[in-house]
Amino acid sequence: MTETRATDKIAEAFDAVDIIRVKRDKGTLSPEQIDWTIDAYTRGVIADEQMAALNMAILLNGMDRTEIARWTAAMIASGERMDFSSLRRPDGGLKYTSDKHSTGGVGDKITLPLAPLVAVFGVAVPQLSGRGLGHTGGTLDKLESIPGWRASLSNDEILAQLQDVGAVICAAGAGLAPADKKLYALRDVTGTVEAIPLIASSIMSKKIAEGTGSLVLDVKVGSGAFMKDEAKARELAETMVALGQDAGVNTVALLTNMGTPLGLTAGNAIEVEESVEVLAGGGPADVVELTVRLAEEMLACAGVRDADPAAALKDGRAMDVWNRMIRAQGGDPAAKLPVARESEVVYAPADGVLVELDALSVGVAAWRLGAGRARKEDAVQAGAGVRMHAKPGAVVRAGEPLMTLLTDTPERFDRAKEALEHAVVIAPEGSRPAQQLIIDRIA
Numbered sequence: 001m002t003e004t005r006a007t008d009k010i011a012e013a014f015d016a017v018d019i020i021r022v023k024r025d026k027g028t029l030s031p032e033q034i035d036w037t038i039d040a041y042t043r044g045v046i047a048d049e050q051m052a053a054l055n056m057a058i059l060l061n062g063m064d065r066t067e068i069a070r071w072t073a074a075m076i077a078s079g080e081r082m083d084f085s086s087l088r089r090p091d092g093g094l095k096y097t098s099d100k101h102s103t104g105g106v107g108d109k110i111t112l113p114l115a116p117l118v119a120v121f122g123v124a125v126p127q128l129s130g131r132g133l134g135h136t137g138g139t140l141d142k143l144e145s146i147p148g149w150r151a152s153l154s155n156d157e158i159l160a161q162l163q164d165v166g167a168v169i170c171a172a173g174a175g176l177a178p179a180d181k182k183l184y185a186l187r188d189v190t191g192t193v194e195a196i197p198l199i200a201s202s203i204m205s206k207k208i209a210e211g212t213g214s215l216v217l218d219v220k221v222g223s224g225a226f227m228k229d230e231a232k233a234r235e236l237a238e239t240m241v242a243l244g245q246d247a248g249v250n251t252v253a254l255l256t257n258m259g260t261p262l263g264l265t266a267g268n269a270i271e272v273e274e275s276v277e278v279l280a281g282g283g284p285a286d287v288v289e290l291t292v293r294l295a296e297e298m299l300a301c302a303g304v305r306d307a308d309p310a311a312a313l314k315d316g317r318a319m320d321v322w323n324r325m326i327r328a329q330g331g332d333p334a335a336k337l338p339v340a341r342e343s344e345v346v347y348a349p350a351d352g353v354l355v356e357l358d359a360l361s362v363g364v365a366a367w368r369l370g371a372g373r374a375r376k377e378d379a380v381q382a383g384a385g386v387r388m389h390a391k392p393g394a395v396v397r398a399g400e401p402l403m404t405l406l407t408d409t410p411e412r413f414d415r416a417k418e419a420l421e422h423a424v425v426i427a428p429e430g431s432r433p434a435q436q437l438i439i440d441r442i443a
Helices: 016-024 031-043 048-061 065-077 111-119 139-143 155-164 178-189 196-210 230-246 269-279 285-301 309-314 317-328 359-371 410-419
Strands: 098-102 125-129 167-171 214-221 250-257 265-267 342-347 352-357 385-388 401-407 424-427 438-442
Touching: 016 031, 016 048, 031 065, 031 178, 048 178, 048 196, 065 178, 065 196, 065 230, 098 111, 098 125, 098 196, 098 285, 111 125, 111 139, 111 167, 111 269, 111 285, 111 309, 111 317, 125 139, 125 155, 125 196, 139 167, 139 269, 155 167, 155 317, 167 317, 178 196, 196 230, 214 230, 214 285, 230 250, 230 438, 250 285, 265 269, 265 359, 269 285, 269 317, 269 385, 285 309, 285 438, 309 317, 342 410, 359 385, 359 401, 359 410, 401 410
Parallel strands: 098 214, 125 167, 214 250
Antiparallel strands: 250 438, 265 385, 342 401, 352 424, 385 401
């Protein structure tokens, strides 16, 4: 007797094996095939092993722009879309929305000062963020080090906060592009995360479903970035900009350097502390530079001209919005942040100029100290991380502190120091590191 499965009762429009063969043989999937594939995988008709085979075929053979756009649209259609059309300016006009997405890096706390900074100028910032995995930090993990702050908000709460405060940083709801959540988990365990069509559609399906009117992409390049190679990062940026523009979202991208950590901290609470310094008109020059540049891009995309974000950091306006934003989500912006129980100093091995501080090495060290997680369900230590005392270009002396390692569990120090063994390059005085924070703009 033949066994009948529940899925056999539905006459499916296509067969998964035929879909796999198309991409295996370097063919082009039709819009109908793509729609069916995403829907069938979401429903469980296409098995994980079949989708894994299709993902690998896409990784090896690519997709054209039409295929990627349709794949992205199908993932958006798998869930709900947010609508910000009810947001209003004081004059009753439509309140413009602008968002930023970073492909992730080490010390990348830019979202924290950026969202309130843009909101100063009347543009609403619906920043739906994620948690860290591996050596890259997560915005929500950083903010959860603030006592009382909560990441999960309902759609109604998001809208109310955007109308009242102008900025929200929170977790994306499960209803946005649920196909992507399932696909990402599969890509993560099948060696297909690097497929540019799948990266681009993953990011952009969530951002387009989020409903923002404009989007600025911060595509990182370098050792601490997801994309180590500039050509690949540029291809990813161009693909995502095209997807956004095709969907009616005003989209631009910056290629930015992630060979060196951003700022002087990599962790959770210590990155919040540094972000507050930026909002107070201080902070490391590279964090300030990138925050201001991204704010200018976000405001321009939303049609706001002649704004001066640098002034809004200096005069306290951005800090005022930050305090309101944190309070609106239950946090206390004046509360003392968690501090790691244990610390250990890493010293400069020689005299000279620090010409290299490898972002990946620092990120792995922070992860091993407890600031990051290996699996999504792992907990993180709020106070763990790496505090850096010098950036490339600084003159250092042998025996001076270069970094301070922070953790609640001192048995983690040895493996963190192993990650840092080749992180530092010191050259004779007079040497100049090759550093360029913003590499290019793609629109």
